[in-house]
Amino acid sequence: MRLMPFVLAAALLPAAAAAQCGGGFQNFVKLMKEEAVQAGYDNATVNAFFAATSQDPRVLKADRGQGVFQKPFIDFSRRLISQERLRRGLQMSQKHDATFQRIENTYGIDRGVLLAFWAFETDYGGYQGDFNTRDALVTLAHDCRRPELFRPQVFSALELFKQGNFDPERTTGAWAGEIGMVQMLPGDILRHGVDADGDGKVSLKTSAPDALMSGARMLSHLGWQPGQPWLQEVTIPADLDLSMSGTAKKKSVAQWRKLGVAAREGNLADPSLRASLLLPQGHKGPAFLAYPNFGVYFEWNQSFTYVLTAAYFANRLQGAEVYEAGKPDSGLNDAQMKQLQKKLQARGHNVGDIDGILGARTRVAVQKEQVRLGLPADAWPTPALLKKL
Template identity: 75%
Template structure:
């Protein structure tokens, strides 16, 4: 039977069935079963799939305890990137050279890009998570923080179950529902799963070929441009107009060159290519030009610090030098960052959730206040800025 798209089903049934989160967990699961049947799945299939699903409080604790993202870029990179990880990445590149050759020929994704994700997500497949995936997805969908993200993944897992590629009782992964060596959500597996080793199955947990080919296809479908760079370390001149920096502002590479931005090694990309100048810890710290492919990273993960670290690590695995850490101004503690976000909110800025994490909205607000107060507008919050606010 051809299944109706969930968006169409939503238009035919009462909105409360699809907008609901919270309430009793058992009632929530009953609604999920009704939604599955309405989308064309048999009652027996829905019953078997959801049989025994449990609310997992450990998932919610993990969701609320992502303190690592409060670390500033330099500390975060040193936390994630060790010489051992660099050496293992280069070893894995040699071991799976034929697979990476296929990926580069088919999808145009550089091996360093996939190796970096493989390293950060599961330490090259050595730890893929031991949370029951269905329990994680249903728990997070029931939670009213991000149901729009996780509810569709439940039904993608149901489709995988019907094809024999998901076991509600035994499939495990990360606390947020990602599965396999490069940690893909069920919907991404449905749309981008590739049988890279030719055994007739897509096995992202046990087959590096399947996992890497699938990850490459997903990046390609997200808009990765073959043959183009993604990130490059640069140096910036004194007196640069710092208000032009940040991921939301893009200028041609030739414009950046005219402003005095220079590559730390090699040469800049084509002069007509658009790029953003990123100063993760202000104008005294590391500096990078981010090219259009860098934006694709945010389709994989929304954390600016994680994305920049993954993109930088990919360049390291392809031969780039360790970045120049510079002498960045002192940043804020988690507690101070929350105080800053509250003060920014009081001035009318949208910083999202007050969570002590320097995300993109907080950076934009910081830069605006730095301009207003006559401080270097590099979007890096300091105790001096907090004091002036």
């Protein structure tokens, strides 16, 4: 389910000049092979790895078809979180209790965090993807949309092959090159793979202990703070200045408390922690405080909706109540969102691609225009905003 990949760890970068993206695919493969040899790999290894490499049009189609991220948080989270997924998550927590205890003791990461990723990425290992990993990575490295993200991963896969931990003809995974139960890229496996079950191999496709410990080690490397929260549902006062909300705006928990923000369950976290107020569907919908660990989620996936849903599901797996959905104002459909992005762009805002997705830059632009127009500045675009623009 990791549909917006991000290179989580520095991969092995060859010393030779990079093969340019685009052009004839087989010529691109030829240049990649030459680059690998210049980087020190022997001809036999390189030829064996790249033998029968082919472009996979399904990968390109998947890369351009990420419409699921156009869904608002409430719809998206209800789609991904079911009673069955929750039940199985609790079952897996018991089944692999020893591994989760080891993770908590070693890295200080609560089990709900790993269980949520495991659920969303592969449905607890049930479906890990059927794309040939080598072909997927080379296809995306050749494509000029984001070659800088995928090209290093080709060489990481080559290194795994050299070490005997990758079969270029048989290793399969997600369309974006992630492998195993928690979907890790080859560069991540090289740096963070853990042989947790002690069989002498790092087997992220078949060993739950290996996959979970490797994922935990990666999160720790990315900056996860042991024993700290990541997300908490809150209530906000009616007179709160909504322009203070957003992932880029932070205040101490003590400051949020003074402003009238309160925990929906229990108490707010350590008063000295800094947190952002998130209103994924505006001030009439759910509200959350996002703590420093929440930022680590964006190193796993860059979609705000996915990240928020994964963080919330981690809470649910640890006993939190279902969030209060409220009654958010109507949002925009795909055509309206693209129209909004064009209007924002015309007013000098950097919203990135006109893709119909309410991403971070679009949210920032929306909030600025809401302030300018005297609307509730909660970064939630509505038909009323579109009309005023």
